[in-house]
Amino acid sequence: MSCCCKSPKEPSNNMIKMEVVADVIDQKPAQCLTATFANNVKVNDGNELTPTQVKDPPSVQWNADPNKFYLLVMTDPDAPSRSKPDFREWHHWLVGNIPGLDVGKGEHLSEYIGSAPPEGTGLHRYVLLVYEQQGQITFDEPRLTNTSANGREKFSIRKLAQKYNLGEPIAGNFYQAKWDDYVPIVYKQLGG
Numbered sequence: 001m002s003c004c005c006k007s008p009k010e011p012s013n014n015m016i017k018m019e020v021v022a023d024v025i026d027q028k029p030a031q032c033l034t035a036t037f038a039n040n041v042k043v044n045d046g047n048e049l050t051p052t053q054v055k056d057p058p059s060v061q062w063n064a065d066p067n068k069f070y071l072l073v074m075t076d077p078d079a080p081s082r083s084k085p086d087f088r089e090w091h092h093w094l095v096g097n098i099p100g101l102d103v104g105k106g107e108h109l110s111e112y113i114g115s116a117p118p119e120g121t122g123l124h125r126y127v128l129l130v131y132e133q134q135g136q137i138t139f140d141e142p143r144l145t146n147t148s149a150n151g152r153e154k155f156s157i158r159k160l161a162q163k164y165n166l167g168e169p170i171a172g173n174f175y176q177a178k179w180d181d182y183v184p185i186v187y188k189q190l191g192g
Helices: 157-163 183-189
Strands: 034-037 059-061 069-076 090-099 107-110 124-132 171-177
Touching: 069 157
Parallel strands: none
Antiparallel strands: 034 059, 069 090, 069 124, 090 107, 124 171
């Protein structure tokens, strides 16, 4: 399981250096989440990927207990730009009640939308986090499809974690992306 890890389990300090800790979460997760997109493209501790590379949901892994439930989120704290994050956070993916590592059997609260930073706004951080649930949760969040941007802006994973008593994330990783020629396709998908 290689990724952002100094060891196979612990993330490096890049989450602190690149201010994921502070802007999104209060402390670095204890373990590293492995996220792999198509063509074996891996999320690796703030590495730069393109919207084209991340257009489809990644496969994700963490040290999961098959008898527990988890919540997975992918969020962008840099919307519309890192220097002017008026829509912080814009969440791209939210899945709760994941049994063990089986994301497909989880409850998709917000379907996956790939990275789509506006042209000229530089690199955005895309943060993937996993929280351990105390059991199954009855979520009252609206269910969001991947064909609309409505309801995704001004999200706060901190507030959601507090609402459902999830504590701090147990695993995490992040990458960065800036505009490429796939972004207009995402905007069209979202009705823009």
